[in-house]
Amino acid sequence: MARKExxxxxGCSSQKGASASNYLVSVESMCKTLDxxxxxIPDWNCCxxxxxxxxxxxxxxxxxxxxxxxxxxxxxxxxxxxxxxAACWLGARESKERLEHSSGLMADTQTALKEAGLAIKxxxxxxxxxEVLIEDLGxxxxxxxxxxPLQGMKFAGYVGCQTNRPFGIAGxxxxxxxxxxxxxxxxxxxxxxxDQKVTCCGGALAFSEPEKAQGQIKDIIEAAYDGGxxxxxxxxxxxxxxxxxxxxxxxxxxxxxxxxxxxYYSQLMTLAYGGSAKDAGLNGNVVRARKLEEFAGK
Amino acid sequence: xxxxxxxxxxxxxxxxLKEIEEQAEMGEWVxxxxxxxxxxxxxxxxxxxxxxxxxxEIFMLIxxxxxxxxxxxxxxxxxxxxxxxxxxxxxxxxxxxxxHGIAEYAYRIGRAPKxxxxxxxxxxxxxxxxxxxxxxxVQLTQSLYFKDGVGAGIKKGLEMKDVALGLVKAGRxxxxxxxxxxxKCKDIKGIHAMLAKAEELEARNKAAKGKE
Numbered sequence: 001m002a003r004k005e006x007x008x009x010x011g012c013s014s015q016k017g018a019s020a021s022n023y024l025v026s027v028e029s030m031c032k033t034l035d036x037x038x039x040x041i042p043d044w045n046c047c048x049x050x051x052x053x054x055x056x057x058x059x060x061x062x063x064x065x066x067x068x069x070x071x072x073x074x075x076x077x078x079x080x081x082x083x084x085x086a087a088c089w090l091g092a093r094e095s096k097e098r099l100e101h102s103s104g105l106m107a108d109t110q111t112a113l114k115e116a117g118l119a120i121k122x123x124x125x126x127x128x129x130x131e132v133l134i135e136d137l138g139x140x141x142x143x144x145x146x147x148x149p150l151q152g153m154k155f156a157g158y159v160g161c162q163t164n165r166p167f168g169i170a171g172x173x174x175x176x177x178x179x180x181x182x183x184x185x186x187x188x189x190x191x192x193x194x195d196q197k198v199t200c201c202g203g204a205l206a207f208s209e210p211e212k213a214q215g216q217i218k219d220i221i222e223a224a225y226d227g228g229x230x231x232x233x234x235x236x237x238x239x240x241x242x243x244x245x246x247x248x249x250x251x252x253x254x255x256x257x258x259x260x261x262x263x264y265y266s267q268l269m270t271l272a273y274g275g276s277a278k279d280a281g282l283n284g285n286v287v288r289a290r291k292l293e294e295f296a297g298k
Numbered sequence: 299x300x301x302x303x304x305x306x307x308x309x310x311x312x313x314x315l316k317e318i319e320e321q322a323e324m325g326e327w328v329x330x331x332x333x334x335x336x337x338x339x340x341x342x343x344x345x346x347x348x349x350x351x352x353x354x355e356i357f358m359l360i361x362x363x364x365x366x367x368x369x370x371x372x373x374x375x376x377x378x379x380x381x382x383x384x385x386x387x388x389x390x391x392x393x394x395x396x397x398h399g400i401a402e403y404a405y406r407i408g409r410a411p412k413x414x415x416x417x418x419x420x421x422x423x424x425x426x427x428x429x430x431x432x433x434x435x436v437q438l439t440q441s442l443y444f445k446d447g448v449g450a451g452i453k454k455g456l457e458m459k460d461v462a463l464g465l466v467k468a469g470r471x472x473x474x475x476x477x478x479x480x481x482k483c484k485d486i487k488g489i490h491a492m493l494a495k496a497e498e499l500e501a502r503n504k505a506a507k508g509k510e
Contacts, residue, residue: 012433015481017472019435019465043484046427050379053398054405054417055424058323059500060493064428067492108503112496116488165381166394174385200342200380204423207442208415212346213378245461286464 002037004136007076007124009068011088012046013237020085020237022284026266027084027129029279033145033270034137038082041072047091050162051204062105063112065095070118080125082132084266086162086236093126093167128163130235130265134179135170139186147274148298149188153291155268156229157181157191158220160239161200174198183265184233187272194227196220201242214250217243221250221258231289232262240264245286261289271296300408307365309508314365320507323399327391331357337383337393343376352376353383353393356400369409374401375416418445428493431483436475 013020014027031038045068048061056064069092072081083089099106100123113119133142157180163169169179175198181191199220202213220243224232234240244262251258263285270280277296282289310317318325331354338344338352351359351373359368374397383393401417404410410417419442426438443458444451455462465471472480483489 012427012435012481015432017469017475017480019470021470022468043431045431045483045489046433048427049423050394050398051416051420052424052427053379054375054401054410054420057402057406057497057500059503060428060496063492063496064489067489104503108496108499111499112492115491115495116485118488118492161378161380161382165385166392200378200382202342203378203380204419205343205376205378205416207439208419212343212376215346216342245464248460248464249457284468284470286468286470 003035004132005037005039005079006082006127006132007072007079008038008040009044009072009081009083009088009092010040011083011085011237013241014084019241022281023084023237023240023264023266025279025281025284026264026270029270029275030266030273033273033275034133034142036132039076039079041068041081042075043071044068047088049087049091049204059105059108059112061091062095062098063109065092066099066109066113066120066123067116067118068092069096069123070113070120072124073121074118080127080132082127082129084129084237086128086160087238089126089128090162090167096123096126099123128169128235130163130179130183131169133183139182142183142269143186146187146272148272148295150184150268150272150295151188152190153295154190154192154228154230155184155233156194156224156227156231157184157197158224158232158234158239158243158262159198160234160236161198161203162238163235164198180233180235180265184268187268189268192224192227192229194223194229196223199223201239203238203242206242206246210246210249211253213242214246214253217246218250218254218256218258221247221260222256224260225258229260230291232260233265233268234262235265247287259287261285261287261292263289263292267292303407303409306407312363314363314368315361316508317365318360318368318400318403321504322396322403324392324395325399325403327396328357328360330389330391332389333358334388336386336388337391340382340386341376342378342380342382346376349373349376353397356397360400368400369404369407370411372411372414374398374404375411375414377401418442428489430481431486431489432481434475434478434480436471436473436480437478440476
């Protein structure tokens with residue numbers, strides 16, 4: 001039996017062929033090394049994300065998350081739900097809080113769930129992958145399997161919004177959370193100081209109002225360079241995509257020369273644990289992390 | 299005026315604060331605002347042009363009964379859901395959720411600004427996600443690009459071609475999703491039945507308010 005077992009909620013972006021599929025690849029490699037068993041919640045659905053606010057309304061949004069709760073509770077009893085995506089985690093956790101605090105909302109939710117043949121008894125805990133790493137294992141345990149420390153490499157730990165606010169990681173501040181820097185140091189890298197660690201990447205506005213979002217992304221990348229970072233690291237699929245894939249457009253718009261790889265913490269950990277470039281999903285990075293590719297080949 | 303808008307305006311007469319409190323999700327928090335402005339100062343989009351009313355102003359306008367000005371505002375759709383305002387508010391007002399709630403209400407009664415791009419995304423995202431239970435990222439992108447017609451869509455598609463090609467090469471964008479292939483839930487029927495019931499209950503609950 002594995003050291004830890006969880007009900008895995010990968011979310012829409014982390015499926016095969018989707019925009020964060022390399023996040024999934026690296027999480028799987030990382031969990032294998034750490035002896036964590038993640039069992040996908042059968043037939044899980046979308047959390048609704050923050051952006052659906054205008055169309056979805058209150059109850060339909062919570063009902064979508066409630067379906068995942070019921071599926072997890074029935075099929076994987078006693079296991080915490082673990083999301084890798086910041087938005088999935090926030091959406092599900094917010095629904096859990098609201099349902100637990102309002103008997104009316106809960107009653108209506110149960111009525112709606114019945115239409116899909118489901119019911120909730122007790123909503124499982126909803127956690128982010130990073131919480132599992134820090135709280136259930138701890139930095140010391142995460143350090144033990146390190147075979148190849150990422151020595152001499154400088155990273156800007158970009159925490160962003162939704163793994164940080166409104167819930168955040170217990171014991172961390174909203175304005176300057178340290179957990180990502182500590183994770184970088186745990187695998188032997190250097191976490192640089194820079195001032196846009198918790199700045200918003202624009203979120204969904206990167207699609208709907210790109211000029212606004214790209215202005216914010218530019219500030220983040222500029223600060224990372226100014227801090228001396230060679231690469232950016234993040235725990236959020238939308239932060240990763242927004243900060244990575246628009247660099248070409250930002251260069252055109254602002255005359256910058258950005259070309260900085262944006263990675264997931266799980267990619268760094270996989271590599272430090274001795275994994276290959278493929279295990280870490282480095283082939284999924286649009287801005288290639290050449291330094292890490294070389295490092296993985298050594 | 300849409301029927302629902304007319305009905306609400308009449309039901310709440312000159313009490314717009316009460317209308318928001320009862321009809322908008324988290325609207326009951328509006329009266330807690332003490333006008334310090336921390337929300338507006340913390341908002342990442344506040345520093346861009348085109349912001350008519352940041353949250354602090356929306357709150358004051360509601361209390362001043364400025365129904366037209368609030369419902370016509372684009373301010374709520376500037377929200378990136380970054381939750382900066384939410385965690386910094388000294389009165390613990392869940393500003394992010396209040397903004398979403400007002401946006402949803404304005405849209406529900408047919409008063410939201412037409413052609414607001416982020417509102418359009420909100421609609422498209424939800425219908426995309428609930429169609430198969432999971433988001434089809436390619437169809438989502440297509441419907442955004444083509445919202446202003448085929449010509450504009452092709453132009454936008456060409457502008458974004460390098461971004462898309464980069465993702466395809468990296469295995470993070472599956473062109474087959476355009477044809478409806480790709481990610482789906484198995485029990486789509488159950489999800490649709492569940493959502494239909496949720497919408498029915500929500501409409502009933504909202505209609506019951508302000509009538510007693």
